[in-house]
Amino acid sequence: MTSTITLSQNRMVHHTVLSNGITVLVTENPSADIIAARLFLKTGSRWEPYDKAGLSHLVAAVMTKGTEEHSSLEIAERVESIGASLGTDAASDYFLLSLKTVSADFPEMLDLAGELLRSATFPEAEVELERRLTLQAIRSQQEQPFTVALDRLRQTMYGEHPYALSGLGTISTVEKLTRQDLQDYYKTYFRPDNLIISIAGRITPDQAVSQVEEILGDWKAPSTPVADLTLPIVTSNPTRNSIPQETQQSIVILGYLAPSVQSSTMADYAALKLLNTYLGNGLSSRLFVELREKRGLAYEVSAFYPTRLDTSYFVTYMGTAPGNTEIALSGLKTEVDRLCDAPLSEEEIQTAKNKLLGQYALGKQTNSQLAQIFGWYETLGLGVEFDAQFQAAIANVTPETAQEVAGRYFGSPYVSLLGPAEAIENLHLA
Structure with a gap:
């Protein structure tokens, strides 16, 4: 066919x-x-x-x-x-x-x-x-x-x-x-x-x-199909991990369970991809500007949200001086909570869309990139139609829908802290 x-x-x-x-x-x-x-x-x-x-x-x-x-x-x-x-x-x-x-x-x-x-x-x-x-x-x-x-x-x-x-x-x-x-x-x-x-x-x-x-063409498929996978169900149970280690900086990571890339969660997936771009993509991102440039808290700060067949995760992280660990933890949480408490402005949403879609287009210039992205979509069961569907879904995200999606996924975070014991233990997270 x-x-x-x-x-x-x-x-x-x-x-x-x-x-x-x-x-x-x-x-x-x-x-x-x-x-x-x-x-x-x-x-x-x-x-x-x-x-x-x-x-x-x-x-x-x-x-x-x-x-x-x-x-x-x-x-x-x-x-x-x-x-x-x-x-x-x-x-x-x-x-x-x-x-x-x-x-x-x-x-x-x-x-x-x-x-x-x-x-x-x-x-x-x-x-x-x-x-x-x-x-x-x-x-x-x-x-x-x-x-x-x-x-x-x-x-x-x-x-x-x-x-x-x-x-x-x-x-x-x-x-x-x-x-x-x-x-x-x-x-x-x-x-x-x-x-x-x-x-x-x-x-x-x-x-x-x-x-x-x-x-x-002469490679014959076995008569028995590949067995279906039975994987554990991932459920949310936010906890905090503290890993004492004598390092020159503390690592602060917040994680939230997030939707897969399946069609049933497309609107949520697109909104979170856009929020990831706004929060943690590049030198103009919210986390970089607020926590590194303005407050000088971060050696490194960013966010990521990988595309997955099963439940994914949305992560924000920072490397900071041990003495700033508690402030850094609070700062990361505040910036994520802000997405739930009030909608982004039309300008903020449009700027994030322009950045995301521009980078997406640049990722489809070479033959290697084209072969990769279309083959990947087909392998995930999305079909190459997903290329256009994703761009349309991003274009349709509004400040209100972004806030609503943030409110559903950005509740209590999983926390992972690594650094000197005196810097990471007994920290308060509002």
Whole structure:
């Protein structure tokens, strides 16, 4: 089945589903002789058992280290000999294989990508090497105060849900991962009916679909579908964590459970994305101007609200001098509460809209960006139509709806504090 979808900015994304279940998205962009492809699989750390956290990351790290036909060195030489790029990554809600090359070499690179998808071997020596490197990375993270405080916040907010843990996993889970675990994961989720291929560049839709069909068309989907996930329900129970640590600054983080990106919560999602831009995006943001520039409280201050398949979280944070910890905590809470107590002005809302939509447009300029964003939307189950829907939803946010949404989500916060014991213990939060 094939359909053509018209998007804003005169982009046409062609959507095709092959007989074996592979979804192919093609955005023709002849302006440069480059083709980028993003191959998404509906898996990632959200699909990991809690006691195997870090599995997706390890699969991504080892997947390019050998196939039934080529060694790790041969794969690297094949990519570098034509000046192409190829990489793998694992996120919370997807697994990704990325490639970019000149148009003439795209069939060769797509063939190599198909080989990695179908016949990666996960050599034992490579698994062991990447496991050691991952453990080093986890230990390095444990020495970063902000990361420690944020990890504690996530663990408190999400409990047994996979979102509680870093994508790298933990020392205890990664130490136990085996080559067999990687192979089982690969066998379970790497299948044609779980694959979305998003291609952008100097290639026609017919050419792209034909090349995918030639390379992957004979890949048969297993008769048994991927099992449905049963994940713990995330419920709100705001608590405070204090992590005594002799640091030169205190880390102050406030967290609020926030909606997923599903269509049922689109209006709330858009309003919170806009409030995130207003609060914490850039040097003109409310938090930066009020708490750093005017009051001199912050070494660093910002906010973020990631897009997630399941319940997300809205976070504001600050790094401050230990002596200012209580004032910083109060200042962050005051700025969030302000969004609930009174509507923003029309000028404030419009400025935030202009910034958010301008940055969004700039994020869709290159072939790699186009392949990424459309493939990501399709993988999340939103469809590429979400590109236009999101922009319309942002445009429709009013000061009153933003205040109403803030009032529903910004109640009592989860709090994570890290710093010298005398600075973070027994603090008052109004």
